Amino acid sequence: MLRRLLIIVLLITVFIRVGDASLKVGFITLGEKGAFTKLALGFAKDTFQTQQLNRKDLKSGTFKDYGVIWWHDGDTDGGDLKDAEINAFMDYAKAGGAILLTGWAIRSATPMGLEDAVARQFGPQETDGIAVGITVTKKTKELKLLTGLKNLKGNPPGVDDRVQVNSTGYPKSGDYYDKIWKNFITVANAWGPPANDWTDRIAAFGYWKAGSGKVFNMNWRLPNYHKNNKDINQLYQLTKNVIEWLASESEFAAVSWRSKITTSWGEIKSLY
Numbered sequence: 001m002l003r004r005l006l007i008i009v010l011l012i013t014v015f016i017r018v019g020d021a022s023l024k025v026g027f028i029t030l031g032e033k034g035a036f037t038k039l040a041l042g043f044a045k046d047t048f049q050t051q052q053l054n055r056k057d058l059k060s061g062t063f064k065d066y067g068v069i070w071w072h073d074g075d076t077d078g079g080d081l082k083d084a085e086i087n088a089f090m091d092y093a094k095a096g097g098a099i100l101l102t103g104w105a106i107r108s109a110t111p112m113g114l115e116d117a118v119a120r121q122f123g124p125q126e127t128d129g130i131a132v133g134i135t136v137t138k139k140t141k142e143l144k145l146l147t148g149l150k151n152l153k154g155n156p157p158g159v160d161d162r163v164q165v166n167s168t169g170y171p172k173s174g175d176y177y178d179k180i181w182k183n184f185i186t187v188a189n190a191w192g193p194p195a196n197d198w199t200d201r202i203a204a205f206g207y208w209k210a211g212s213g214k215v216f217n218m219n220w221r222l223p224n225y226h227k228n229n230k231d232i233n234q235l236y237q238l239t240k241n242v243i244e245w246l247a248s249e250s251e252f253a254a255v256s257w258r259s260k261i262t263t264s265w266g267e268i269k270s271l272y
Contacts, residue, residue: 040225077107099246169229
């Protein structure tokens, strides 16, 4: 009883510090760090306490130092993961970690065992003049992923509104076209030519459950962190919202309270 009371007191007094330099993000890119990746890394470093992780860092113990692991391959295919690397990602996720896959990192959802199907791949393409974005669902709003975003009319978006995040081109990316994924939880639908409204056939973004954690994916043409993208500030804001939400779900996101002692949700929950 005393232990439960301590937990309640901690949760009341704790101040979760996410969305600024206090949130530790591990940024991974296994392909080339070209025009479709550099700005993503720059944004991550400017917005969070971000450390770029190399291939030798793909270990579960290393991942657990970070509230969110963001893997973005926007320029080239970084190659297959080794079994030990796959296990590291999944050990981290299943223990309550939070992973964000953007660009061609989506391909690894299959070897990770999250899906049986194989992702379609395409890109990169610097410019094609096609604007795309998300269609807001009740789930998008429920998870509070719309902070700071504008719909096509320049207003705060509501359910069924469209939010443009890419004005042209797309990174090295992919999707599980025509809903061939079976375990994915769609959070926002995708829209854009030629079909105009793709509903959840490819999905704009969403996540897989993995043990106590989540593997979030933003795919297709959306994660275009490129200087040609006139809507990149909308994309930055959306990415910030997603990472903040993932951190709020992560067992390994740092928290602090008034005494400035820091710990993690995992450590607090272990007191139960």
